[in-house]
Amino acid sequence: MLEKISIGKMAKLNNVSVQTLHHYDKIGLLSPSYTDPITNYRYYSIKQCASLDFIKYLKYMGFTLQEILEFFTKEDAKSISKLLDEQIHLIDQKMNDLTQMKRTLEVASKNYKTYMQIQNMGIIERNVLPERKIYCYDGKKNIYNDHLETYEYILRELRNQALIHQFPTSYFCNVGSITRMEMIKQRKLTSTEIFMLVDAHFSEIQGIEILPAQEYVTIYCDQFSNERDYAFKLIDYIEEHKLEIAGDYICEVIIELPEWTHAERHMIMKLQIPVKKNL
C-alpha cells in the first residue's frame, strides 16, 4: 500500500502550504519522490515526511533554508552539534538586542506617560534627585547660538564619541546640555558642553561625571525659545528664597515629540539647578 501522495495531501498531512512544498522543491530542499513526466504533477512518499519533519524542526530552531540545505550535506554529528551551538549563541545575541530594544521602549513609554501628566509646565518645584552619571562632551562652541544649528552639530559629535565608546544606542535619546556653575552664577546662559545619561557601571572613560544626589529646583519647559526665560525664573527663585547655587545648571531632554510639519525639534526639557541652604 505504498501510496503516492499528491502535493495537496502532503501539505495537509504536514500542516504546511502547497506553496511551501513548491518552494522547497524549487530550491532543492525536498523534491517529490516521483514527478509525472507528462503532467509534472508531484507525488510524495510517506517516508518523505521524515525529511519534512527535520526541515520544520530546524526551521523552528531559527535556521535558514540555505543552512538547512547545508545540514543535509553534513551528516556527522560533530558538525551538526557545532552548528547547533553556534545557533544558540546567535539567539543569545538576538535576545540581548531585544532586551535593549525593550528597555528603550519602556523608557520612551514612561517618558510619554510622564509628559501627558505634566501639569506643571513652567512651574518651579523643589525636589531631591538621585545620583546620575553623565558623559560630557565639549563642542567648543556655544550651543545657544544659531538657533539650534550649533547644537545639532555638537550633538552629532557627541554621538560619534558615543559610538567610539560603544555606548548602547538607547542612550542616544537621553541627552542634555550643561552650563557650569560659574556661568550660571553670573546669570550667563552659555555652554559648549552637552551630555548623555549613562548607566552606573560606566566609569573609567574620560568625560564621565557624577551628578550627586541632592536637592534641585526644577522647571519643565516645552520650547527651546523659552529656556532662557525659565532658567532665569529658577535663578530668581533661588535668590528670593535665599538659597545658593550648589552646582552646574542642567537642561535635560525628557522627551522628543515628532514635529514633522515644522521640521524642527520639539522637546520637553527639565531645567535643573542644584541648591543648598544659604547659611
Next chain:
Amino acid sequence: MLEKISIGKMAKLNNVSVQTLHHYDKIGLLSPSYTDPITNYRYYSIKQCASLDFIKYLKYMGFTLQEILEFFTKEDAKSISKLLDEQIHLIDQKMNDLTQMKRTLEVASKNYKTYMQIQNMGIIERNVLPERKIYCYDGKKNIYNDHLETYEYILRELRNQALIHQFPTSYFCNVGSITRMEMIKQRKLTSTEIFMLVDAHFSEIQGIEILPAQEYVTIYCDQFSNERDYAFKLIDYIEEHKLEIAGDYICEVIIELPEWTHAERHMIMKLQIPVKKNL
C-alpha cells in the same frame, strides 16, 4: 550660515548610508529640504537631523518604516504612547519565541552530545529514571507494520492532536512508542500508541499519563530494524536476572539524524522496560 548639506555629508554626519537616504526620500519618510530642479541633487538642512534622529530612534525600537511614517501623522502623545506599549508587547512575544527556540536548540545540542558519547549501543544498562509525563495517542493500528508507514501516519495524527492542544512545537521531537505491559509480558511487540514527552505542568488534558520514577533496564538502539531484537534482549535479561516487568515498554526517540540519501528516518532510540525485584 545655514548650510546646504549634500547627501554624502548628511550620510556621514548621521552614520547612515547614501542609499538609506535615497530610500527614505523615495518612500516619503524624509525628503531633502531642497532639491536642485536641474541636477536633482539633494540638499538637506541641519535641522532635518532631528527627523533622522527620530527615525533612527524608532527603528531601533523595532518599528518598520511604514509604522514610522504613521508616527509622523499621529502627533498626539496618547496615540504614540499606545503604539509604544503595543510594541513592547510584540517584543515580549518575540522574546518568548526565542526562549522556546533556545530551549529546543539546547535539548538538541545535548542529545547530539549524548549521542557522540554513546559507547553502549546495544548494551543493557540498569538505572533509575526520573518521573516523566507523556501525552499518548492511540492510532488504532499496529505501528510495527508496513515498514514505518503506519508509524508515519500515526505520528502525523499525534502532531495534529498536539496542535489542537496547543503544545509548543518543541515537543514535536520528543516522541516515542509505548507497548503495554500485558503485551510485552507475552513477548509481543505490538503497539498502536505513540506519545510525546510533555512538561510537568500539563495535566488536565485527556491522554496525559505519568511514567513514575523507578528502575528501568535500558538499551540504546540505532536502527528501527534492530528494535525487535534489542527489545527481546531486554526481556531475556529480565528473566535471567529474576526481575519482573513493572510497567509498559517504552521506545523513546533520543535523536534524529538527517539521512538525506536514504530518505528514511535514522534515529537513535532508547528502549526501556521498568522492572522490580521478583520476591
Next chain:
DNA sequence: GTAAACCCTATTGTAACAATAGGGTCAAGA
C-alpha cells in the same frame, strides 16, 4: 582644464514564501 570625488536614476538581489493569473488534470457522479 582636468581628474577625482561626488551625485543622479534605474535595476537587481536578498528570505521565505503568499497571492494571484491563466491554464491543464483528476476523480466521482449522472
Next chain:
DNA sequence: TCTTGACCCTATTGTTACAATAGGGTTTAC
C-alpha cells in the same frame, strides 16, 4: 462517457529595508 468541481501546473508579482551594481552627469579642488 461526459461533466463538473476540486485539484494541479508554471510564472509573475509582492513583501522589507536597503546593498550593490551599471551607466551616466556634476562639482570641486588643483
